[in-house]
Amino acid sequence: xxxxxxxxxxxxxxxxxxxxxxxxxxxxxxxxxxxxxxxxxxxxxxxxxxxxxxxxxxxxxxxxxxxxxxxxxxxxxxxxxxxxxxxxxxxxxxxxxxxxxxxxxxxxxxxxxxxxxxxxxxxxxxxxxxxxxxxxxxxxxxxxxxxxxxxxxxxxxxxxxxxxxxxxxxxxxxxxxxxxxxxxxxxxxxxxxxxxxxxxxxxxxxxxxxxxxxxxxxxxxxxxxxxxxxxxxxxxxxxxxxxxxxxxxxxxxxxxxxxxxxxxxxxxxxxxxxxxxxxxxxxxxxxxxxxxxxxxxxxxxxxxxxxxxxxxxxxxxxxxxxxxxxxxxxxxxxxxxxxxxxxxxxxxxxxxxxxxxxxx
Amino acid sequence: xxxxxxxxxxxxxxxxxxxxxxxxxxxxxxxxxxxxxxxxxxxxxxxxxxxxxxxxxxxxxxxxxxxxxxxxxxxxxxxxxxxxxxxxxxxxxxxxxxxxxxxxxxxxxxxxxxxxxxxxxxxxxxxxxxxxxxxxxxxxxxxxxxxxxxxxxxxxxxxxxxxxxxxxxxxxxxxxxxxxxxxxxxxxxxxxxxxxxxxxxxxxxxxxxxxxxxxxxxxxxxxxxxxxxxxxxxxxxxxxxxxxxxxxxxxxxxxxxxxxxxxxxxxxxxxxxxxxxxxxxxxxxxxxxxxxxxxxxxxxxxxxxxxxxxxxxxxxxxxxxxxxxxxxxxxxxxxxxxxxxxxxxxxxxxxxxxxxxxxx
Numbered sequence: 001x002x003x004x005x006x007x008x009x010x011x012x013x014x015x016x017x018x019x020x021x022x023x024x025x026x027x028x029x030x031x032x033x034x035x036x037x038x039x040x041x042x043x044x045x046x047x048x049x050x051x052x053x054x055x056x057x058x059x060x061x062x063x064x065x066x067x068x069x070x071x072x073x074x075x076x077x078x079x080x081x082x083x084x085x086x087x088x089x090x091x092x093x094x095x096x097x098x099x100x101x102x103x104x105x106x107x108x109x110x111x112x113x114x115x116x117x118x119x120x121x122x123x124x125x126x127x128x129x130x131x132x133x134x135x136x137x138x139x140x141x142x143x144x145x146x147x148x149x150x151x152x153x154x155x156x157x158x159x160x161x162x163x164x165x166x167x168x169x170x171x172x173x174x175x176x177x178x179x180x181x182x183x184x185x186x187x188x189x190x191x192x193x194x195x196x197x198x199x200x201x202x203x204x205x206x207x208x209x210x211x212x213x214x215x216x217x218x219x220x221x222x223x224x225x226x227x228x229x230x231x232x233x234x235x236x237x238x239x240x241x242x243x244x245x246x247x248x249x250x251x252x253x254x255x256x257x258x259x260x261x262x263x264x265x266x267x268x269x270x271x272x273x274x275x276x277x278x279x280x281x282x283x284x285x286x287x288x289x290x291x292x293x294x295x296x297x298x299x300x301x302x303x304x305x306x307x308x309x310x311x312x313x314x315x316x317x318x319x320x321x322x323x324x325x326x327x328x329x330x331x332x333x334x335x336x337x338x339x340x341x342x343x344x345x346x347x348x349x350x351x352x353x354x355x356x357x358x359x360x
Numbered sequence: 361x362x363x364x365x366x367x368x369x370x371x372x373x374x375x376x377x378x379x380x381x382x383x384x385x386x387x388x389x390x391x392x393x394x395x396x397x398x399x400x401x402x403x404x405x406x407x408x409x410x411x412x413x414x415x416x417x418x419x420x421x422x423x424x425x426x427x428x429x430x431x432x433x434x435x436x437x438x439x440x441x442x443x444x445x446x447x448x449x450x451x452x453x454x455x456x457x458x459x460x461x462x463x464x465x466x467x468x469x470x471x472x473x474x475x476x477x478x479x480x481x482x483x484x485x486x487x488x489x490x491x492x493x494x495x496x497x498x499x500x501x502x503x504x505x506x507x508x509x510x511x512x513x514x515x516x517x518x519x520x521x522x523x524x525x526x527x528x529x530x531x532x533x534x535x536x537x538x539x540x541x542x543x544x545x546x547x548x549x550x551x552x553x554x555x556x557x558x559x560x561x562x563x564x565x566x567x568x569x570x571x572x573x574x575x576x577x578x579x580x581x582x583x584x585x586x587x588x589x590x591x592x593x594x595x596x597x598x599x600x601x602x603x604x605x606x607x608x609x610x611x612x613x614x615x616x617x618x619x620x621x622x623x624x625x626x627x628x629x630x631x632x633x634x635x636x637x638x639x640x641x642x643x644x645x646x647x648x649x650x651x652x653x654x655x656x657x658x659x660x661x662x663x664x665x666x667x668x669x670x671x672x673x674x675x676x677x678x679x680x681x682x683x684x685x686x687x688x689x690x691x692x693x694x695x696x697x698x699x700x701x702x703x704x705x706x707x708x709x710x711x712x713x714x715x716x717x718x719x720x
Contacts, residue, residue, distance in 0.1 A: 215605075240571035244575040
């Protein structure tokens with residue numbers, strides 16, 4: 001038996017308004033006046049001076065606004081890295097991601113690709129990164145993905161949707177300021193929150209589970225149930241607790257894995273560009289067979305918040321398109337093994353998977 | 361408002377038997393063949409080849425066995441550091457603590473004092489350490505103190521019992537192998553486990569609490585209740601879960617503090633040398649007034665495990681001795697403020713504190 005020596009985020013600041021301390025945090029990490037900080041920021045904040053005026057830029061620091069309307073791509077990382085290298089006098093002092101899972105994953109990937117040769121797609125997989133990333137900071141503005149704490153950055157490449165899983169992926173610093181999540185639209189809040197909920201169900205029912213991951217998963221799950229099923233919490237408390245649920249949900253994956261919903265939702269994203277949060281929800285809604293209790297509670301949450309999921313998104317797909325989704329999904333072997341055990345291939349055949357997709 | 365940028369242990373390995381991976385973990389951290397690793401090991405393992413034969417020594421590495429029968433002292437750290445510096449050719453590659461809270465706190469303090477001038481007592485307090493510690497690894501062999509994850513190392517000095525609280529205190533690496541706790545005697549298991557339980561009650565009922573600390577405290581508390589109040593768990597599961605409870609209980613203090621029981625128990629330790637775990641229990645047993653629900657559950661746990669606490673330990677103390685305890689205890693201002701609020705001095709007068717001690 002060989003256990004993973006798990007990397008944790010070495011510095012975290014938690015608190016309403018803690019974003020105001022960003023300058024104090026990053027200033028000591030500046031390597032020189034020619035080595036800028038690059039801020040990758042969700043473009044929903046482009047004209048939002050409440051946030052943008054507090055981004056502490058100096059010298060040659062740059063803010064790059066990025067749309068999170070599409071899932072992050074390996075080619076997008078390559079372009080960003082090229083742009084950054086061509087337009088800075090020295091290697092940057094750090095990359096600071098301010099946004100949701102898409103922006104955080106881009107920040108992680110860019111910080112890796114600045115110090116590692118070749119193309120981003122070559123690093124999709126497990127433990128392929130050779131050199132430490134440059135200093136990188138994650139500042140979530142929406143809660144649920146766990147991207148702020150995980151050792152992966154999930155990217156769509158030319159051949160697959162798969163993470164760069166490595167010890168160099170986690171952020172060096174995370175700022176958890178729940179005030180940054182105050183204007184998230186309800187549907188996005190729900191879909192992203194459900195990413196955390198679904199993580200927990202997949203981790204807690206998986207075959208990889210141990211006491212470490214279970215304790216984090218239990219905690220995140222309880223927080224999700226409190227947030228999405230009760231009316232006990234103030235707005236601020238709910239925002240703070242969802243931020244912690246996301247954090248613990250991400251930690252729960254440390255010695256575990258996600259499962260059926262994530263494996264199938266990656267197929268949808270790859271083929272149809274379905275966003276991760278809503279994709280997970282569309283899939284999970286049809287997984288009673290695998291997660292009976294989890295799906296029951298999910299449906300109750302959906303009802304309580306009047307969420308109506310799209311239907312028939314696979315209705316007009318060709319056999320070839322189904323095959324593409326099925327291949328992407330079945331290639332995620334650790335996810336299936338965690339969900340269904342070592343003999344998962346006997347349970348989840350291509351035919352069975354197609355039948356599931358056809359319901360969606 | 362200014363929030364603490366909290367340092368987390370950057371590497372953790374969890375798993376039954378993970379101690380066997382220690383060589384793989386530390387070997388890349390060796391600075392040279394003349395820069396040894398120093399293993400500080402609880403002397404209960406001195407003739408225990410099951411453990412000692414697996415300590416991976418090479419070159420000039422040393423094992424120093426240390427009794428944990430007494431609380432760790434600042435003078436003990438000074439002596440250890442002097443011994444290590446005099447007897448190594450180069451600054452050590454790292455300090456590896458293998459034991460309970462006493463040994464882990466000594467390992468943290470020694471790793472700090474190798475790079476910081478003067479005497480250990482000068483660093484008791486908050487944020488007084490100037491230079492980063494050398495690489496240090498914590499390997500708990502008993503669960504509950506949270507020393508493996510906290511940013512303090514609690515030491516008895518000539519003038520006070522107080523921690524070295526600093527960003528350089530936390531371990532660089534922790535190994536969580538619950539198998540190492542398999543032979544802990546029942547009473548010690550209970551007292552040290554209760555250190556975690558009491559942490560949680562003090563943190564969760566304290567005025568400093570926020571959503572970050574609450575989520576960790578809630579989780580640790582639930583684990584403690586499962587372990588100490590139910591018969592649901594196998595021996596191995598109970599050992600693994602108590603290890604996680606200790607970890608999360610320690611994290612719960614991040615943005616919080618301990619409270620009345622710890623403040624009073626430090627007084628007992630300073631004057632009478634009472635060990636920390638049992639001292640907490642002796643005190644907590646009499647704190648219904650401050651923690652009514654917590655003390656009720658504590659008494660149920662005590663009963664279930666047939667624990668009989670010493671009585672009358674303060675019966676024959678002189679007024680001068682009471683004053684010493686009271687001064688030590690009341691000097692721990694953050695603990696009292698967390699427990700009783702900003703006006704704590706009006707509630708916890710020296711007279712009131714003496715009456716409480718007199719019950720014990």
